[in-house]
Amino acid sequence: MNSLPLAARDASTMLRRNLLHARRYPSLTLNLLFTPVMLLLLFVYIFGDVMSAGIGGGAGRSEYLAYLVPGILMLTIGGTTIGSAVSVSMDMNEGVIARFRTMAIHRGSVLIGHVVGSVLQCVLSVVVVGAVAVAIGFRSVDATVLDWVLAVGLLTLVSLALTWIAVGMGLSSPNAEAASNNAMPLMVLPLLSSAFVPVDAMPGWFRPIAEYQPFTPAIETLRGLLLGTETGHNAWLAVVWCLALAVLGYVWSRSLFEREPK
């Protein structure tokens, strides 16, 4: 018997279970959408005139909106994966997980189901927040079809990387509250990146913090794809960051899941 189709079948069963959870209890996902949408509106309509000065060149509110959206989309992914950490941690406290462990199913299917479900949720959240951005005037004028494909690919890759990290955080947390706290960096790091103002406009001591973290290269790359700005080495950096985080999160999560339940 070939084990790969069985693994895929078990994983898709687990994915359906997670999607059923998400569909039945959408409040967690919707709550997480609130923060990026609120930040988007706040920074455009309340702080917009002041913030636009930060990006230089006599920019106005609409230029700032264009600058802001790629960062907000990445922040949306970060926020959504906090939800993944919470639901993994809640799930691990369910008796049904112990049942899965005593069944002759593919070992990794529980986690793979969570990861694929979370990536789908991230993409969906990005679409919703992106739609809000478009509704308030965001336009991507220069992007070619290839740029769009690459942008979607990048967003998916970031979602995958952050999700594996979030799953590890969820598995290592004893309960939902702890998972939510432990996964906070996924929401805080984009705030400390080039999402809101360029790194050059930050105080010198702070720049390394903004520069040497995954969100800045990912945001700069997305900006380059959607707005045609210079990406430089950021594209490669972003891909390396994502692959490294995905592998790290995967290895970490697998070892946590294989750990003996209490």
Next chain:
Amino acid sequence: MPTSVMPTSKRNGPRPPAAVSAVGLRKSYGDKAVLDGIDLAIPAGSVFALLGPNGAGKTTTVKILSTLIAADGGQAQVAGHDLAGDPQAVRAAIGVTGQFSAVDGLITGEENMLLMADLHHLTRREGRRVSAGLLERFDLTEAAKKPAAAYSGGMKRRLDIAMTLVGSPRIIFLDEPTTGLDPRSRHAMWQIIRELVAGGVTVFLTTQYLQEADELADRIAVLNDGRIVAEGTADELKRLVPGGHVRLRFTDPAAYRAAASALGDATRDDASLTLRLAGDGSQRALRSVLDRLESARVEADELTVHTPDLDDVFFALTGGAVVPDPHEETVR
């Protein structure tokens, strides 16, 4: 079904294959040895009860035998497969229902069943058929569309067992299946377990209720502090502990005194006008008592036969509580 054969004794015909066998299972958490060398030999098709107080190691034993955790020492075969060597083969043969219901509370009972059907790789049609049949059998059809979190304790436990049965396991582990259930649900659960056994399934049951082990199990092992302190049929275990007696209670002091002199070997309790006679409660012993009362022309107002029950055995073996002294036991 053989009910009273010790593992070492001779029996006629071929031995049924062992569903579960274990030698020297050990498990420690830190310094604390939870299991301190457990040996088991459970014939296929029988009901085995692991009886013990809280913290004795019952759940740990089930967790090890159901591949949830690994033993630190010793070895075990379940359904003919080595636990450490081929856990997936063990998992394919077993079903586990834990102490805390292993159902997904966020989805409906029916969705829980279909989830199990998918994980057992049944076709969609087969899955629906099996799931509907089991929901019907466990009286859950009406609640099938409700989220499992809204179920009562007894319903959750029934759904739990129904989910376990989707894969038609040959060996079922039931970890305290009736803990926390009301008497009606408990009896319903007993009936379910009897039906499983009638279907040829081997049942490994843990319980802290002596009556439950007595009712259901072919063989009982008493687990205390990580060791099996006694093993046998309920009757064999009861024989380990003396304490059977007949008790006669009187309201008329004159009748009481007459009976006491007729039954010279009785233990007297003048305050409550009660006589106790050591005996096993057999028909012959009872007749002799009644004959002697008859010839003395006295009639007891109440006659009770006390046979040692598993409670006596349990307390005597586990030493956790005071063993009631027959001579000081108060009138119940």
